[in-house]
Amino acid sequence: MSASLTMIGQRTQAAGWDFSVWTVLKWAVAICLTVVAVFPIVWMVNVVFAEPGVPVSINPRLVPTSFSHGVEKIRMIFTETPYLRAYYVSIAYSLLTIAGVLIVGSMAAFEFALFEFPGKRPMFAVVMLSLMVPSAVTLIPRYLLTADLGWLNTMQGLVVPGLASAFGLFMLIQFMKSIPKEMIEAARLDGASHFQIYLHVALPLSKNALVTLAILTFMQTWGNFIWPLIVAPSPQLYTVGQVVGLFNAPFSHVTVDVVMAANLLAALPPLIFFLLFQRKIVEGIAMSGTKG
């Protein structure tokens, strides 16, 4: 077998193709792993776009079989369950968090990266130390504080406690450090105020880092399960994650295909984001990993 493969390899290499055992094996493994990685997601789509109630022995859901039934399920979820509302909540939660993290973080990063002022070093040290504190320790007291503020079941309760992102600050500082001091001096000589320099010089120059941070924050907020679960337990403020949890709860009397339709709707925004911003996401993660 391997001998004949190498022979084919020798013959075809001339044509620019490499069919050695090693290469064939490599491709086989890569394709199998792709199936393992992607199939559960594809399977979710197949279950949604299939005629409901047909047993798996007849239709094993290996490919989508009925477009109209899938659309019908999605329509049903949007009209007969609180899903649409949860979608609004999750989108508002994500957008407000992104806006807050970027504004608050970039203002502080601008100062930490480019200027000297009293208290800079201790403040920076404390924020960086906080990166090492596990979120488990702050979770309960942070919840109790939010409750004391009367913010349970409110949008500010969801958003505000998560805005001071030490990771975001660190990432923006790393990036803003490379802004040349001369540009800031030049702007100052032109009569720009401190805030104008931040707005018109520093922010435009950090566009790349801001976009990457925005994407990572979106992924994280959209997928945040534990904080909405405790802070916004009222159905009025259910996020997509909580609604998916409800669909999924045992004895919820919802069939698999409807649950999968709910899952698919929750997966769409991050999947679309990933397809659009693939490079930025991968670079952002690689950057936080190799520099951190």
Added chain:
Amino acid sequence: MIEKKHIPHLLMVFPFMALFAVFFLYPIVSGLIYSFHDWNATTQMRFVGLGNYERIIASRDFKKAMWNLGTYIVITVPLGIAVSFCLALLVDSFKGFWSNFFRSAFFMPVVLPMFLAATIWRWIYTPNIGLLNTIRGWFGLESVQFLNDTSTMLYSLIAVDVWVSAGFNMVIILAGLKNIPKHYYEAARLDGASKLQEVFYVTIPMLYPVLFFVTTYGVISALQVFDTPWLLTGSSFSDYGGRQNALLFPVMDMMGRGFGELKFGQASAYGFLLTAVIVVVTAGMFAFRRKGYDA
């Protein structure tokens, strides 16, 4: 000491630092105070000293959760990193379009929110009609209750977590692979090294800092595992951890004590206990690394 010219700087830092102080520093301090009190959020706080800590450590749930956590980490972290390392090598061996294609494919599970991965897998594991049991059926194998049989539950969880996190670590390792100078491999090849020897004598030593980061990060996040086991079991404050608590983990136990039994003092103490464990484990890993360098 604070001069007029510093005021604009301080104003710009203020929003971040204020939010940070209120929602990070204050909770740590108040949490420490709660942890020494018996308190259910409505009655008066009652000082109990180290009582909460003692009660947690003595409880059966804590022992079970810690035992589960230990087993889980010992398997998940090395397995996860081995898988992501192999994925990275595989992706790196392709060029151009296919390299990007396989990278994206392997990264896909990371993009899904964790809660979704758990719910999808819950259905894949379903007895009789689930995907895995359907496939087992084709080979004439009996249906397995993956999430209700204490001998398979932990492994079912590990499979989901490796599936979810492998792509994330792969991307970090890939970035590390790109930084290894090509002539190291050429030198190894001239010395007659095989592919396998190249991996063990060039790639792994050169990747040491990256692998260390991935391991440390993996251990720290594994110590706080919550979403997946929560959603693979009962997913409510009255029912979690699964049959015989086979999927009970410390953060779940903490959440249950806090929001299920309203013992907020105990729950806060639990958080600090867990932090102590994390600090000790991380410090241990750094000490180990220092030793590795000296040797």
